Amino acid sequence: MHDSDPNHRLAQIRAAMASAAAQAGRPTDATMLIAVSKTHPADAVRPLIAAGQRVFGENRVKEAEQKWPALCEETPGLALHLIGQLQSNKAEAAVALFDAIHSVDRVSLVTALARAMDKSGRRPACFLQVNIGDEPQKGGVPTAALAALIAQARAADLPVAGLMCIPPAMIEPAPYFALLAKLARDHGLAGLSMGMSSDYETAITIGATHIRVGSALFGERG
DSSP: OOTTOHHHHHHHHHHHHHHHHHHTTOOTTSSEEEEEOTTOOHHHHHHHHHTTOOEEEESOHHHHHHHHHHHHHHSTTOEEEEOSOOOGGGHHHHHHHOSEEEEEOSHHHHHHHHHHHHHHOOOOEEEEEEETTOOTTSOSEEGGGHHHHHHHHHHTTOOEEEEEEOOOTTSOOHHHHHHHHHHHHHTTOOEEEOOOTTTHHHHHHTTOSEEEEOHHHHOOOO
């Protein structure tokens, strides 16, 4: 049992997920594990696919376009989630490639995605990214502007699945996760994309439906 073994790392994370869910009285399958494969080559991803992981997260459209078509051809049934910032001019490419987009944070992007979906007929699930700590350097819609963005996304007929956040670093994340969960409830949204390698167990106890785990699965990037 070595931590370098993808099977073992995946099993460890799934066990921790199940334990966190049980602690919160949630079903063990209530949270989807997104393996964040950004910056990792296809050869680093294949062992996790072989170990049974089927949902992966990428930060950049271009990197995903180069890496994933071949992997998806090798293994049917993979799902790809975009978790990084998305430029409006990449909306069409993102809609073509991804099954979910976790970083919708402004009206111009809502418009571009709606247009791309109408054109292609593909409708990836959309999470609205909230700048939960109102940090100037971070992406995401300010909490005060969230209601307006949700209304605009719904008016554009975007498939809004839920909310996403990245809490401030080096601070206890639970209050931020709780705030995101409250905002989602207030707006009738079921999806909560929150929690990463360092805090996914906390996120699950607070209701995360999607966690985005990279370094705990792949090891720290060099």
